[in-house]
Amino acid sequence: MQTCFEHFAATSMLGCEDAPPRANGSLAFARPWERRAFGLALALAKEGYFEWEDFRQALIASIAGWERSHAEDDPSWDYYQRWLEALLGVVERAGLLDAGALEACLRWGPQAPTAECPLPNAD
Amino acid sequence: MTKRFEYSPQREAESEAKVKALEHLLIEKGVIGKNTVDQALGYFESVMGPFNGAKIVARAWLDPAFKQRLLDDTPAAIAELELPSGMAGAEGEHLKIVANEPGVHNLIVCTLCSCYPWPTLGLPPYWYKDPTFRARAVREPRQVLREFGLQLDDSIEIRIWDSSAQIRWFVLPERPVGTDDYSEEELAKLVTPEAMMGVARVVAAAAGG
Numbered sequence: 001m002q003t004c005f006e007h008f009a010a011t012s013m014l015g016c017e018d019a020p021p022r023a024n025g026s027l028a029f030a031r032p033w034e035r036r037a038f039g040l041a042l043a044l045a046k047e048g049y050f051e052w053e054d055f056r057q058a059l060i061a062s063i064a065g066w067e068r069s070h071a072e073d074d075p076s077w078d079y080y081q082r083w084l085e086a087l088l089g090v091v092e093r094a095g096l097l098d099a100g101a102l103e104a105c106l107r108w109g110p111q112a113p114t115a116e117c118p119l120p121n122a123d
Numbered sequence: 124m125t126k127r128f129e130y131s132p133q134r135e136a137e138s139e140a141k142v143k144a145l146e147h148l149l150i151e152k153g154v155i156g157k158n159t160v161d162q163a164l165g166y167f168e169s170v171m172g173p174f175n176g177a178k179i180v181a182r183a184w185l186d187p188a189f190k191q192r193l194l195d196d197t198p199a200a201i202a203e204l205e206l207p208s209g210m211a212g213a214e215g216e217h218l219k220i221v222a223n224e225p226g227v228h229n230l231i232v233c234t235l236c237s238c239y240p241w242p243t244l245g246l247p248p249y250w251y252k253d254p255t256f257r258a259r260a261v262r263e264p265r266q267v268l269r270e271f272g273l274q275l276d277d278s279i280e281i282r283i284w285d286s287s288a289q290i291r292w293f294v295l296p297e298r299p300v301g302t303d304d305y306s307e308e309e310l311a312k313l314v315t316p317e318a319m320m321g322v323a324r325v326v327a328a329a330a331g332g
Contacts, residue, residue, distance in 0.1 A: 025173035025245025
């Protein structure tokens with residue numbers, strides 16, 4: 001049976017501790033950046049830059065790390081913060097960006113496009 | 124949408140900036156293309172999802188001949204509709220629909236694995252994979268449906284359809300009353316994944332006006 005990557009990726013998470021929030025059969029994103037972060041992880045794994053399973057393990061580890069340092073009912077829990085941490089980790093390990101490139105880019109802030117980091121304008 | 128949590132504004136701004144910078148840098152470096160992320164997201168947002176099932180159900184409500192073909196050979200009837208390619212392939216080829224009717228209510232479960240008719244229903248809710256739900260739905264479906272807020276008269280027969288790797292069932296709900304003048308598109312908007320699983324009815328008020 002042929003299964004496309006997107007299907008496989010989401011299926012592998014469902015029912016597990018790293019399953020993404022969803023509502024009415026669709027992924028539930030509370031904020032636009034969550035959607036981009038979800039799509040980035042999916043796209044990079046699909047393109048073969050890292051294994052989906054590696055990303056999942058990074059996500060599970062990030063969730064476990066948060067749980068160790070927070071109370072179970074801590075309201076600051078945020079699934080996509082953990083997702084983002086996992087994503088930045090696998091991107092770094094895969095060597096997709098030059099060292100310090102992201103930090104350098106962020107130093108200018110999203111509101112200050114420069115030649116070094118011409119960030120697209122906020123949508 | 125109700126706001127469930129308050130987010131720290133600073134953390135929000137940082138996360139947003141990080142994601143934006145990350146995508147931007149990856150595009151600049153040629154790691155991904157400008158549309159790569161949108162294409163990956165598109166699979167969930169416009170290719171495979173509950174909107175497909177809703178279209179199928181709405182068509183079946185309006186066209187009795189289509190409904191009959193759908194019941195006789197679900198994949199062949201679905202292929203008549205202009206749905207994204209891939210609906211008939213992959214797991215879509217095992218789709219089979221069962222119709223609710225007066226006196227009969229259908230409910231889908233999966234007692235062995237967690238097979239789910241993705242192409243028509245989208246991502247399964249977390250409880251679908253819960254062994255307790257699956258076991259109880261088979262043992263005491265009336266009670267389980269009551270807990271979902273669906274009261275069924277004792278005279279209504281409940282049929283349970285157990286999905287497997289071979290066949291993935293979904294439910295053709297009954298068309299709600301008061302929708303005689305609805306267009307196909309308006310009808311499709313009423314159809315929820317829960318209704319196509321058989322844990323809810325389709326109600327006209329669900330459109331929200």
